[in-house]
Amino acid sequence: MIDFLQVKKEDAVYVQGDPLKTMITEIFTKLGVSDEDSAIVADILVASDLRGVDSHGVCYNIKRNYLPGITQGKINPRPNEQLLTETTATALMDGDGGLGHASAFRGMNIAIKKAGETGVGIVSIKNSTHCGMLGYYPLMATKQDMIGIAMTAGGPPTVMPTFGTEPMLSTSPLSIGAPAKNHPAFLLDMATSIAAGGKFQIANLLKTDIPEGWGLDENLEPTTDGNIGMTARKWLPLGGASRLMGGHKGFGLGLAVDILCGVLSGEGYLKMLNPDRLTHFLMAIDISAIRPVEEFKSMMDDMIDEFHNCPKEEGQPRIYIAGEPEWEAYLERSKNGIPIHREVHDWLVELAREMNVKNII
């Protein structure tokens, strides 16, 4: 995570992952979510915090998204999830408006199972909700010596197409993971906009400026105001506003994600889409179907070593492979705890008290 979006040390309360997970599980259970789904959601939320992906962790999302989502009826705590169609290598799932984490988790497990049988599996999910840190799902595949791919789309549009002046896309993230041998798995987990929505949210919350170029204000001028960035919601695709600098590639990538999620699943697109619904695309490739897994993983290690040995810009101590910063945050936070903003910690403790959930953080 970018330094200026980190919770400052003096504002932080350090919490261990396991008790946090226990509390979050119980909170979801009290909200009417099944034991199984509560445990899945808690695991994914806490995994985000442990991996330093604060924008998708416990702190910001329960209060803002999932709690009001359930209490206002936008998220179905007891969904009747169904497979609408199925072939040897594919499935279409209706999430029935349940917590996206649980549907995407089960969807990826189906994709992994199908990949084990045919070499590759794809699960398309409609009628779902926010599924949290997208990188979690490809990591489910890498743990099974598979390549994992996940995408998600939907929600109110925030990103502008090249040459457009109104937001038409979601930040439409995609994530690709591949296992290595001694190195942590490669894990790309990126919004197809320059900055993820969560980064705007956090900048807004921390009352900090944002870098010029992430988004425009209501008058289509570049803004560095974190508040305006969040409220104007005129964000730029990867590559920015200029076609010459490849902005149309970020736009095209976002659109590809929206097609593979919203259109393939049949949920819909943009204005035709229920703003409370999201869609997912989950895929696993069984490496052993193509070639020996150990050889693949050794080659991943060699490749990563080669990048680490690349000469570096002055002042830059290293080249980061996608997934490394998060893996290192995971090691550090598993030991020293997750820094949660004091105000959020207070809110969580108070919520637990109200819900009669034992406070163990």
Next chain:
Amino acid sequence: MIDFLQVKKEDAVYVQGDPLKTMITEIFTKLGVSDEDSAIVADILVASDLRGVDSHGVCYNIKRNYLPGITQGKINPRPNEQLLTETTATALMDGDGGLGHASAFRGMNIAIKKAGETGVGIVSIKNSTHCGMLGYYPLMATKQDMIGIAMTAGGPPTVMPTFGTEPMLSTSPLSIGAPAKNHPAFLLDMATSIAAGGKFQIANLLKTDIPEGWGLDENLEPTTDGNIGMTARKWLPLGGASRLMGGHKGFGLGLAVDILCGVLSGEGYLKMLNPDRLTHFLMAIDISAIRPVEEFKSMMDDMIDEFHNCPKEEGQPRIYIAGEPEWEAYLERSKNGIPIHREVHDWLVELAREMNVKNII
């Protein structure tokens, strides 16, 4: 294609696609390539020219790449292509150093066949060579009412990782296509660098400047000199050199492409890779396995209409969906001919004379 990289009208000879294809087929046959492969390569090269993707067309590539490749023994004109492994939904192909177009063409056909049987098909190709305009292969899938994905990697490194000072990646392009009903198919076909290698080549050839930001000079300073851009080969990933602007996303995407091509196929990566060899990843998803094709295609049309109706920046008459500019070039050039630079035309006519191929352009 960007305006300043177009062949100027006064330098152009206009050539029709069909006679050009006939001549190119015959030239490859005379070079020792089989009739089948010659026809495939000619079709893909001329399709690139017709679609306005001049960087991958007849003009620039035969002289620069394929002709010397074959005569210097870097491309095998009579490869013994083999499937090394195969499952219901996947295959690994050894291209035996043949023309990449032919291997990728057959690879995509296998992926499409497998998708028809299981819902999705993936073909990984090692020991191949340059396969031309990548978008050709997803379009093979869209014509069968499937979603197509293609990636390719390899060749001498030109793109720098975030914080690195030496090129470590190829431009590692990826292409995703999806059929629509009345609109042309969506077709993203992008290098994961800001600018594709072919754009640097053409700028160099046309002796024109390049936009600041595409690449650096030997001293790591931004350059606008098309010649230096080509010779220094320090190109920037999509998002540029700055992590804040998402440069690490372009780098990560490029790496993901290299993993899915070079590492998955087992050909290798970067310095461990034979610089004359490229690798491909081809995939097809049968839409009808997930949901009715006609509904999917209608929804694509609705989505595209919605984008066309987005309010536009001043001076911008329209929003382009990926694949539209190339489709419109195709319609225009199918009628009015392909503009080939006079010097290239002369060279081609002379080549035909030398090879005893009838000149019909």
